[in-house]
Amino acid sequence: GQQVQQSPASLVLQEGENAELQCNFSTSLNSMQWFYQRPEGSLVSLFYNPSGTKQSGRLTSTTVIKERRSSLHISSSQITDSGTYLCAMERSSNTGKLTFGDGTVLTVKP
Amino acid sequence: DPKIIQKPKYLVAVTGSEKILICEQYLGHNAMYWYRQSAKKPLEFMFSYSYQKLMDNQTASSRFQPQSSKKNHLDLQITALKPDDSATYFCASSQDPGNEQYFGPGTRLTVL
Numbered sequence: 001g002q003q004v005q006q007s008p009a010s011l012v013l014q015e016g017e018n019a020e021l022q023c024n025f026s027t028s029l030n031s032m033q034w035f036y037q038r039p040e041g042s043l044v045s046l047f048y049n050p051s052g053t054k055q056s057g058r059l060t061s062t063t064v065i066k067e068r069r070s071s072l073h074i075s076s077s078q079i080t081d082s083g084t085y086l087c088a089m090e091r092s093s094n095t096g097k098l099t100f101g102d103g104t105v106l107t108v109k110p
Numbered sequence: 111d112p113k114i115i116q117k118p119k120y121l122v123a124v125t126g127s128e129k130i131l132i133c134e135q136y137l138g139h140n141a142m143y144w145y146r147q148s149a150k151k152p153l154e155f156m157f158s159y160s161y162q163k164l165m166d167n168q169t170a171s172s173r174f175q176p177q178s179s180k181k182n183h184l185d186l187q188i189t190a191l192k193p194d195d196s197a198t199y200f201c202a203s204s205q206d207p208g209n210e211q212y213f214g215p216g217t218r219l220t221v222l
Contacts, residue, residue: 004152033210041147041198041216048210086153095166096141096207100153 003027004089006101013077013108021104023087025068030090033098034061034072037084046072046085077108113137114214116201121219123191130177131186131217133201141165141204142184143211144176148197159184160207191221 007022023032031050035043047054047061049070054061058077063070074081084105088098117132135142144156158165162178175187188195201214 030208035213041218043200043213043216045210045212088153090208092208094207096143096158096160096204096209096211097155097166097168098143098145098153098211099155102152 002101003099004087004101006085006087006104008104009102010105011107013106015077015079015108015110017077017108019074019077019106021072021074021085021087021106023070023072023089023101025070025089027068027089027091029065029068030092032063032070032087032089034070035086035088037086037103039083043086074106077106079108079110082106082108112215114201114203114212116199116214116217118217119215121217123219123221125191125193125221127191128187128189129191129219131188131199131201131219133184133186133214135182135201135203135212135214137203137212138182139203139205139212140181141207141209142178142182143202143204144184144186145200145202145213146197147200147216153200156186157184158207165207188219193221195219196221 034046049061049063060073084103088100114135141160177185198216202211204211
């Protein structure tokens with residue numbers, strides 16, 4: 001089974017609406033990271049969030065390691081937020097291997 | 111200035127040929143990685159290196175060989191290319207294994 005499950009698979013918002021993206025892990029993990037993949041393909045690290053809540057501008061990430069889940073909240077969405085949001089987990093800090101989910105494709109309409 | 115450089119950005123190769131994908135990072139990181147993203151598949155871990163030493167290899171085929179000439183370089187040599195190797199290959203780095211990873215812009219490889 002898939003180790004990293006993201007939901008929803010896709011999401012369409014009107015500009016200004018909020019979004020909540022979920023990531024669930026089937027195994028124990030050491031840390032996790034959220035990425036934004038631009039439509040042209042490049043990846044941007046949003047949060048490195050082993051546990052707790054972190055905020056950056058309109059984005060908030062909350063990870064509960066014991067419950068093997070993480071969420072990404074986007075407030076007051078903008079058209080430029082459109083793209084794919086990926087979460088990835090790291091099971092062990094020894095090798096740095098990240099295991100990625102399939103992503104959530106976000107479309108923000110005017 | 112880009113901190114992780116990947117060259118080339120696009121690459122077209124014929125089946126059976128050999129190519130080298132270049133990656134250089136200027137973040138002062140000790141760990142470097144390769145990932146692959148094929149169409150309709152999640153990003154997939156390939157290799158991790160720390161201080162120029164192999165830490166993990168999840169690539170089943172020996173046709174994929176990382177090459178680290180300097181601590182901030184991790185190139186990827188691919189031999190006997192197949193159409194299934196067509197993908198975008200991303201290089202990444204972190205201060206050490208277990209820290210936040212930063213990704214390069216990727217090399218999009220097409221094998222005909």
